[in-house]
Amino acid sequence: MKDVAEHARVSVSTVSYVLTDPGPVARELRDRLLDELRLLEYSPNESARNLKRRGAATIGMIVPELTNQFFAMVTEGVQRAASARDVLVVLVVPDASELPEEKQAQLLRSQRIDGVIYLSGTGSMPASIYELARSGPVVLVDEQIPGLDLPAVVCEARKGAREVATLVMEHGHRRVVVVGGPPSLWTAQQRLAGYREAFAGAGLDPDSVPVLVGDYRQASGHELAARALAADPRPTALVCMNDLMAIGAMEYCREVGLRIPEDVSVVGFDDLPVSALLTPRLTTVRQPAHDMGFRAASALFDLLENDESGAIGELPAVVQVRDSVCPPRSEG
Structure with missing residues (x-):
């Protein structure tokens, strides 16, 4: 100047x-x-301008991986909000770098970032990220971490799970297996709670429904579908906690000659773009991934500018009814 x-x-x-x-x-x-x-x-010089005004010049985002389309869409939402404010996003992907989250958080600290958006892949917060939260704002997205009073942008996971499982029940399925996610994750806990409410509402003992623990990846859905469908009598429906595992389950069914939905119905959760392109098209629960990322970034900017804090609230989760569910041929 x-x-x-x-x-x-x-x-x-x-x-x-x-x-x-x-x-x-x-x-x-x-x-x-x-x-x-x-x-x-x-x-x-945005860094110099940031010293003169309250706000952000650079924020960090930690996301488990980008091969999962849902995580990538959340990241796009964060980038869209940051671009509108001329804010740089430093992206950290632990799986891609093969560095633990602790090391990644130390790297973020060295970049002199103003705040962090954290999408946990473990359901916990490493000590170094907790230290970041003590020195600057941290906003969680798609997860809540017990014991930490941090603002979080999530969707109505429990409600969405209850509604999609109710749809399965209304089609007459009673031999059901849940293809679940990591029990330590808030999302997995909320979705399982919603499924159990739907089972109970249909007169089915929730404790009688098998829950197979997966890791939200496609290969996990393939493996767990093989285990579930080996049972005698065979289940008539697989309720999968995310779309990637549902896609893996559908892949296994094709390999062994089981028709979807005639032989086994399958539902997912997330509504990835590919889910509407599958054959058959996948019935699932839509999470507004872009909006979740955008809201998380906007919440972080508000914290930096106004010191506002607290929970952000839940975004709607909506069941997308497509072609992968029909009444079972026989329960006998």
């Missing part, structure tokens, strides 16, 4: 007024200064 001021023969404060637009500057002078700024290819 000093170079611009000298070139235009005005004070540095006048240049600052034109850049930030809070001060009274004559129109002719403002236009002349804007021409000088373009001529000199002036680019404001």
Whole structure:
């Protein structure tokens, strides 16, 4: 700004007024200064500007992996909100870098970031991320971590799970297996609670429904479907806690010649873009992934600018009824 001021023969404060637009500057002078700024290819130093105003220049985001489309869509939502404010996002993907979350958090600290958006892959918070939360705002997305009073952007996981399991029950299924996620994750706990409510509401003892523990990956769904469908009598429906495991389950069914939904019905959770392109199209629960990322970033910016804190609330989860569920041929 000093170079611009000298070139235009005005004070540095006048240049600052034109850049930030809070001060009274004559129109002719403002236009002349804007021409000088373009001529000199002036680019404001966001880190320096951040020292002068409350806000963010750089935020960090920790996401378990990007091969899961849901995580990628959340990340896109964060980037969209950050771009609108000219904020840089430093992305940390522990699975891709083969570094533990502790090491990744230390790396973020070294980047002098202003805040963090954390999508946990473990259901817990490493000590180094907890330290980040003590020195700057941290917003959780798609998870809540027991014992930590941190703002979180989540969807109505329990309600969505209850409604999709109720749909399965309404089609007459009683021999059901749940293809579950990691029990330590809040999402898995909420979805299982919703399923159990639907089973109980249909007169089925929730404790009688087998729950096979997976890891939210496609290979896990394939493996657990093989185990579930080896039972005698064979289950007529697989209730999968996410779309990737549902896709793995459907892959196994095709390999062994089981028709979906005639021989076995399958439902998922997330509504990944690919889910509507499968054959048959997957009945699932839609989470607004982009909106969750956008809301998480917006919440982080609010914390940085206004010191507002507290829970953000739940976004709607909506069942997408497609072609992968029909009444069972026989329960006998």
